[in-house]
Amino acid sequence: MSVDNRLKKIAGMIRVGSTVADIGTDHAYLPVFLVRNKIAVRAFACDVSDGPLDNARATVENAGVDNIIIRKGDGLAAVAPSEADTFVIAGMGGDLIARILEAALWVKDARYELILQPMTAVEDLREYLCNNGFQIVMERAVKAQGRVYTVMKAVYTGEKLLCDPLFYFVGKLGENLESDELEYITRKRRIIAKLADDIKSIESKKEKYAVLCEALLGIDRLIGNKDGN
Ligand SMILES: C[S@@+](CC[C@H](N)C(=O)[O-])C[C@H]1O[C@@H](n2cnc3c(N)ncnc32)[C@H](O)[C@@H]1O
Incomplete structure (x- = not known):
C-alpha cells in the first residue's frame, strides 16, 4: 500500500x-x-x-x-x-x-x-x-x-x-511558511505574474489586471520578495 x-x-x-x-x-x-x-x-x-x-x-x-x-x-x-x-x-x-x-x-x-x-x-x-x-x-x-x-x-x-485577491490565490498558506508553502506560493506568483503580463494592455481586462496586481503585491509582502520576481 x-x-x-x-x-x-x-x-x-x-x-x-x-x-x-x-x-x-x-x-x-x-x-x-x-x-x-x-x-x-x-x-x-x-x-x-x-x-x-x-x-x-x-x-x-x-x-x-x-x-x-x-x-x-x-x-x-x-x-x-x-x-x-x-x-x-x-x-x-x-x-x-x-x-x-x-x-x-x-x-x-x-x-x-x-x-x-x-x-x-x-x-x-x-x-x-x-x-x-x-x-x-x-x-x-x-x-x-x-x-x-x-x-x-x-x-x-x-x-x-x-x-480578497491574496486569500483567493494563497489562502492560509502564509501562516506556516515552510519550504513547501514557499514553493507553492512562488509557483503561484509566477502564474499570476504571467497572467497579469498577458492582459496588462487590454482595456476590457483592467479590473482583472488590478486584482492580479493586488495579489502580487500581497504575495511579495508575505514572502518578502523585494525584487518582484
Ligand atoms: C483521483 S481519485 C482520488 C483518490 C483519493 N481520494 C486520493 O486523494 O488519492 C478520485 C476518486 O473520486 C471518486 N469520485 C468522483 N466523484 C465522486 C463523487 N461525486 N462521489 C464520490 N466519489 C467520487 C472517483 O471515482 C475516484 O475514485
Whole structure:
C-alpha cells in the first residue's frame, strides 16, 4: 500500500480519535492508514464508482484492518450525518468538491471538520468556502511526485468571509511558511505574474489586471520578495 506525502499531510490534519469518511476514496489507502495508525477509530471508504470500490475492498482485505466500512454513494450521500465527524474530500477538482459540499446542506454544521485537497480550481473552492460560511482554519502545502498540493481544513461558522485577491490565490498558506508553502506560493506568483503580463494592455481586462496586481503585491509582502520576481 503506497501512502505518499500528500496523503500523509492529509492524515496529519485529522484529529486523533476521529471517525472519518473519505469521500472519493479510490484505493482506500487513507482510511487504512488512519485506522492502522490509530488516528481514526473508525473510517468509511466511500466512492461513487464500482471499480474504485473493488480496489478499496482489496486494500482493506490485504491490510487486515477492522473498523473500515466500504460504502457506495455520490458525495456525502454515502454516509448519514451522524456517522462521522470528519470528512475528507481529496484528489478531485475544487469545483467538484464545492458541488459535493453544496449537495449536502447538513454539512453546514460546526461539529464537522472538513479536510479538502483540490487538484485543480483551488481558487474556486476557496471562494466557495468564503461565500458559504465555511472558514479555512488551517492550510498547508505538500510536495509529492514533483507537484505541490494544498490541503485545507475547514469548518462551518455561518459567517461569510471576504475572499480578497491574496486569500483567493494563497489562502492560509502564509501562516506556516515552510519550504513547501514557499514553493507553492512562488509557483503561484509566477502564474499570476504571467497572467497579469498577458492582459496588462487590454482595456476590457483592467479590473482583472488590478486584482492580479493586488495579489502580487500581497504575495511579495508575505514572502518578502523585494525584487518582484
Ligand atoms: C483521483 S481519485 C482520488 C483518490 C483519493 N481520494 C486520493 O486523494 O488519492 C478520485 C476518486 O473520486 C471518486 N469520485 C468522483 N466523484 C465522486 C463523487 N461525486 N462521489 C464520490 N466519489 C467520487 C472517483 O471515482 C475516484 O475514485
